[in-house]
Amino acid sequence: MIRLFNTLSGQIEPLSPADGSTFRMYACGPTVYDYGHIGNFRTFCHVDVLRRTLLLEGLNVRHVMNITDVDDKIIRNAAQAGLPISQYTQKYERAFFEDLDALTVARPEIIARATEHIPFMVSLIQRLAAQDIAYQTEDGSWYFRISRFPAYGKLSKKDLTGITDGARVDVDEYEKDSARDFALWKAPKPGEHFWQTELGPGRPGWHIECSAMAMEYLGESIDLHAGGEDLMFPHHENEIAQSECATHKPFARHWFHVRFLLVEGRKMSKSEGNFFTLRDLLLKGYKASAIRMLLISVPYRQQLNFTFEGLAAETAAVERLRAFHQRILAAPRAAETNFELLAETEECRIAFRTGLENDLNTAEARAAIFELVRAGNAATDSGTLSQENAAAILDALREFDSVFAVLEDRDAAITKFALDWAEHEGRLDQAAPEVLAQRGLTDDQIQSLVDERTQAKRARNFARADQIRNDLAAKGILLEDSKDGVRWRRK
RNA sequence: GGCGCGGUACCCAAGUGGUAAGGGAGAGGUCUGCAAAACCUUUAUGCGCCGGUUCGAUUCCGGCCCGCGCCUCCA
Numbered sequence: 036m037i038r039l040f041n042t043l044s045g046q047i048e049p050l051s052p053a054d055g056s057t058f059r060m061y062a063c064g065p066t067v068y069d070y071g072h073i074g075n076f077r078t079f080c081h082v083d084v085l086r087r088t089l090l091l092e093g094l095n096v097r098h099v100m101n102i103t104d105v106d107d108k109i110i111r112n113a114a115q116a117g118l119p120i121s122q123y124t125q126k127y128e129r130a131f132f133e134d135l136d137a138l139t140v141a142r143p144e145i146i147a148r149a150t151e152h153i154p155f156m157v158s159l160i161q162r163l164a165a166q167d168i169a170y171q172t173e174d175g176s177w178y179f180r181i182s183r184f185p186a187y188g189k190l191s192k193k194d195l196t197g198i199t200d201g202a203r204v205d206v207d208e209y210e211k212d213s214a215r216d217f218a219l220w221k222a223p224k225p226g227e228h229f230w231q232t233e234l235g236p237g238r239p240g241w242h243i244e245c246s247a248m249a250m251e252y253l254g255e256s257i258d259l260h261a262g263g264e265d266l267m268f269p270h271h272e273n274e275i276a277q278s279e280c281a282t283h284k285p286f287a288r289h290w291f292h293v294r295f296l297l298v299e300g301r302k303m304s305k306s307e308g309n310f311f312t313l314r315d316l317l318l319k320g321y322k323a324s325a326i327r328m329l330l331i332s333v334p335y336r337q338q339l340n341f342t343f344e345g346l347a348a349e350t351a352a353v354e355r356l357r358a359f360h361q362r363i364l365a366a367p368r369a370a371e372t373n374f375e376l377l378a379e380t381e382e383c384r385i386a387f388r389t390g391l392e393n394d395l396n397t398a399e400a401r402a403a404i405f406e407l408v409r410a411g412n413a414a415t416d417s418g419t420l421s422q423e424n425a426a427a428i429l430d431a432l433r434e435f436d437s438v439f440a441v442l443e444d445r446d447a448a449i450t451k452f453a454l455d456w457a458e459h460e461g462r463l464d465q466a467a468p469e470v471l472a473q474r475g476l477t478d479d480q481i482q483s484l485v486d487e488r489t490q491a492k493r494a495r496n497f498a499r500a501d502q503i504r505n506d507l508a509a510k511g512i513l514l515e516d517s518k519d520g521v522r523w524r525r526k
Numbered sequence: 527g528g529c530g531c532g533g534u535a536c537c538c539a540a541g542u543g544g545u546a547a548g549g550g551a552g553a554g555g556u557c558u559g560c561a562a563a564a565c566c567u568u569u570a571u572g573c574g575c576c577g578g579u580u581c582g583a584u585u586c587c588g589g590c591c592c593g594c595g596c597c598u599c600c601a
Contacts (some may be wrong), residue, residue: 063601071601078601106599192529193597217599241599263601270599294531295595302594332549333539338532338594345538348550355549358564386547390540398540402548412565416556497559504561515563522563 037092037392039085040336042267042290043190047394050089050289052258057095060086061249061287062143063262063270066103067127068112070312071134073330073341074303078263078293080327081335081395083140085261085291087438088391098143099252101245102128104150105238110227120228121150134313137323137449138330139440147248149239155247156239157232160219162281164234172211175222175235181215184276190290191268217273219243242273246286250278260287264294296330296339303341316346317453318466320511320526322446325350331397331439352405353441359408360442362415363428372421376414380424383407384431391438404435447525472510473525481512485521488514 037050052058062082065071089096104124113123160177163169168183181187188194218240223229229236249257278286298309316326328349333339383403390399411428414420436442454474457463484503491499504514511526
C-alpha cells in the first residue's frame with residue numbers, strides 16, 4: 036500500500052482507488068508553446084514514478100494528461116511566427132512527446148487536447164451560470180464568482196479575507212465583480228482565433244479545461260490530481276472551485292505536487308543563464324538516462340539542485356547498474372545456491388518497494404538497489420552465484436527498472452536524434468565539440484579503427500595502438516579491452 | 527508581511543529517541559603491454575548554532591542564524 040503526502044490534508048495518507056479497482060488520476064500537462072525544460076520534466080518524471088509505482092502495486096490505472104494547446108502565449112507566439120495556432124502547437128506537442136520518450140516517461144492512457152474538448156468546457160460553464168456562479172461581463176467574457184465558494188483557498192491554505200478588491204486589477208478586467216474572480220471563458224480580442232459557442236464567441240480560460248476534461252474521462256470525483264507546485268495556486272484552487280460548485284462533490288481526493296528544482300543552486304531562469312531544455316543538455320553530451328536518474332533520485336517533495344556535477348554522478352551510477360545487470364546475465368552459475376545472497380536479494384527487493392511505498396522515497400528505493408549491486412557483485416566475484424540467485428537478482432532488477440526505467444541503453448540513439456533535430460533547426464552550433472566530433476564517425480569507421488588497433492596490438496606495436504585509442508578518445512569514443520575482445524562506446 | 531520547506535562527510539542525499547543508508551568523487555587493492563572498464567575495501571565520535579526534556583537527541587521542545595519556494599496563467 037502506497038502512502039503519499041496529500042497537499043489538501045497536509046498529511047501522508049494511504050492511496051487507493053475509490054471504486055476499489057481502477058485508480059483514476061489526472062496530471063496537468065504542458066502548454067505547448069516552446070520546448071520543455073528540465074523543470075517541466077522533473078514534474079513529468081515524478082508523475083511517471085507515481086504511475087509506475089501504482090502499476091507495480093498491481094493497481095489498474097487510468098491516467099489522463101491534458102495538452103494546453105490554446106492560451107495567451109500560444110496566441111502571441113503563433114501570431115509572431117505567422118502560423119495558425121494548430122500548426123504552431125503541433126510542432127511543440129510532437130517535441131514534447133519525443134522528450135518524454137527520451138526520458139522513458141510512459142504515456143498516460145488518455146491524452147486530451149484542450150481545443151478538442153471545447154463543448155465539455157462550455158457545458159461546465161453553463162452549469163455554473165445556471166447557479167449564477169459564472170457571470171458574463173460586458174466584453175462577453177465569463178468569470179467565476181469566488182464569493183460563492185467559501186472553501187476557496189483550502190488547497191493552498193490561503194486566507195483570502197485580507198485581499199482587498201481593486202488592489203491589483205488589469206485594465207482589461209475592470210468589469211469583474213471581484214479582483215480574485217478568474218476567467219472561465221475569454222472573449223476574443225480583434226483578430227484572435229475563437230470558437231462560436233452558446234456562451235458567445237471566445238476561447239476557454241486555462242483552469243476550465245482541466246476540470247472539464249478530468250470529469251469527462253474520470254468522472255466527477257477523481258482519486259488523484261497532480262502537477263508542479265506552482266499550480267497549487269491559483270490553477271488547482273480554481274479547478275476545485277469550478278468543479279465542486281458544478282457537481283457538489285469533492286473533485287479530487289488526493290493532490291500531488293512536485294517541488295521545483297534549482298539549477299546550480301539558483302532558481303532556473305533565462306536571465307540567470309541557467310535555463311536548460313532537455314535538448315540543450317543532450318547537445319552538451321549528457322545522457323538522457325542520467326538526466327532521468329537525476330530528476331527522480333531526489334524525492335519529489337524535496338527541492339532538487341540540478342547540477343552538472345550531479346549529472347556526471349548519475350551517469351556513472353546508471354553505468355554501474357547497467358554493468359551489473361549485464362554481469363548477472365552472463366555470469367557463470369555455481370551449482371549450489373548461495374542462501375545468504377538469496378536472503379539479501381529478497382531484503383533489497385522489499386526495501387526497494389518499502390521505499391517507494393513510503394511517500395515515493397526514490398532515494399531510499401534506489402539505495403536498496405545499490406545494496407543489491409554490491410551483494411551480487413561480491414557473490415559473482417567469489418563464484419557463489421547460482422542460477423536461482425541470478426534469477427532472483429534479475430527479478431529484483433526488473434522490479435527496480437519497472438519504475439526507474441534506466442537499464443536499457445538507448446542513450447546513443449537519443450543523442451543522435453537530438454543532433455539530427457539540431458541540424459534540421461540550424462542549431463548544430465549549440466552542440467559540444469566532442470559530441471559533434473563523434474557525429475562525423477560512423478560505427479563502421481570506428482570499428483575499422485578498432486580492428487586496426489587490435490592488429491597493431493597483436494604485432495606488439497603499442498605505439499600505434501595507443502595512438503588510435505587516443506585519437507578516438509579525443510572524439511569521445513572510449514575503448515575497453517576485455518577477454519572477449521574490444522568494446523567501444525560513445526561517451 | 528502571510529503560508530510552507532530545508533540546513534547530515536569533498537559534492538548529492540536517506541534516515542532513526544539508543545548510537546549515522548546509498549550514489550558520485552578521493553585513496554588503497556585485484557585485473558591489465560599500458561590504459562580504460564569492472565569488482566573489492568575504505569572515507570562523518572558527527573548530523574547549522576544555543577538552550578531544554580530524557581538514562582540517552584542528529585532524531586522531541588524552545589530560541590537564534592542561514593538558504594529556498596509560493597503568495598501575478600512559471601512544472
